[in-house]
Amino acid sequence: MQxxxxxxxxxxxxxxRLLAGAVACALATFWVNAVVTWVTPxxxxxxxxxxxxxxxxxxxxxxxxxxLPAVTLLNVATRGVTALAERDLDERxxxxxxxxxxxxxxxxxxxxxxxxxxxLAVSLYHGRGYSVPGGALLMLAxxxxxxxxxxxxxxxxxxxxxxxxDDEDG
Amino acid sequence: MPAEDVYxxxxxxxxxxxxxxxxxxxxxxVHYQTIGYLERGEYSPSLFLALRIAEYFxxxxxxxxxxxxxxxxxxxxxx
Numbered sequence: 001m002q003x004x005x006x007x008x009x010x011x012x013x014x015x016x017r018l019l020a021g022a023v024a025c026a027l028a029t030f031w032v033n034a035v036v037t038w039v040t041p042x043x044x045x046x047x048x049x050x051x052x053x054x055x056x057x058x059x060x061x062x063x064x065x066x067x068l069p070a071v072t073l074l075n076v077a078t079r080g081v082t083a084l085a086e087r088d089l090d091e092r093x094x095x096x097x098x099x100x101x102x103x104x105x106x107x108x109x110x111x112x113x114x115x116x117x118x119x120l121a122v123s124l125y126h127g128r129g130y131s132v133p134g135g136a137l138l139m140l141a142x143x144x145x146x147x148x149x150x151x152x153x154x155x156x157x158x159x160x161x162x163x164x165x166d167d168e169d170g
Numbered sequence: 171m172p173a174e175d176v177y178x179x180x181x182x183x184x185x186x187x188x189x190x191x192x193x194x195x196x197x198x199x200v201h202y203q204t205i206g207y208l209e210r211g212e213y214s215p216s217l218f219l220a221l222r223i224a225e226y227f228x229x230x231x232x233x234x235x236x237x238x239x240x241x242x243x244x245x246x247x248x249x
Contacts (some may be wrong), residue, residue: 051237079203090200091215091218092201092207092213131204164191164205164206164209165205
């Protein structure tokens with residue numbers, strides 16, 4: 001990750017932000033899927049109840065076709081700041097990682113508070129005895145895990161300034 | 171919070187001695203882009219790294235780093 005692979009894809013801040021946006025959109029799909037599974041019993045929960053339909057397969061193939069290359073390119077663009085062990089980073093990279101993790105922590109806190117408030121509100125609306133459907137719980141857990149896992153990379157890629165141009169001898 | 175700008179002459183010293191960013195980075199054990207960010211003033215080094223940079227160029231710390239902008243070459247000559 002300390003080398004340049006396909007540098008044209010992340011050479012400018014705009015392109016890196018497009019990659020970060022693509023990963024964020026893929027993450028949003030996980031959340032939308034979880035919400036659809038929650039409000040529409042049986043929908044989108046193919047994995048949870050043992051059989052995925054074609055719509056699920058097409059959707060998740062499309063999401064992965066965006067997610068995997070974008071995450072790979074962002075990792076290369078950020079030189080593995082959020083992926084490598086600390087011993088493989090220098091002090092600037094470690095400080096950048098700490099900043100990205102700090103911002104992610106605040107975002108995740110907001111997401112958790114929103115999720116908690118939403119669950120509480122829905123439970124109060126439906127009254128005692130209501131429980132979140134199992135399929136929705138699974139999808140929410142996956143969305144939460146994926147967001148927690150990849151958000152530092154998105155934040156780091158979004159914040160990354162343009163690298164200094166190579167000097168004459170490279 | 172006041173801006174904590176630290177100015178440096180790494181690029182001048184490097185050019186003067188014909189050292190590439192990658193060579194300097196390898197000697198200091200940092201990524202070569204970190205040298206670029208240092209030269210552009212977009213990253214202020216730790217005291218440890220600052221001391222190592224001064225030691226590498228074999229000059230006192232204040233020759234490399236300053237809290238005020240370094241004067242441009244020739245700016246002191248008014249005739």
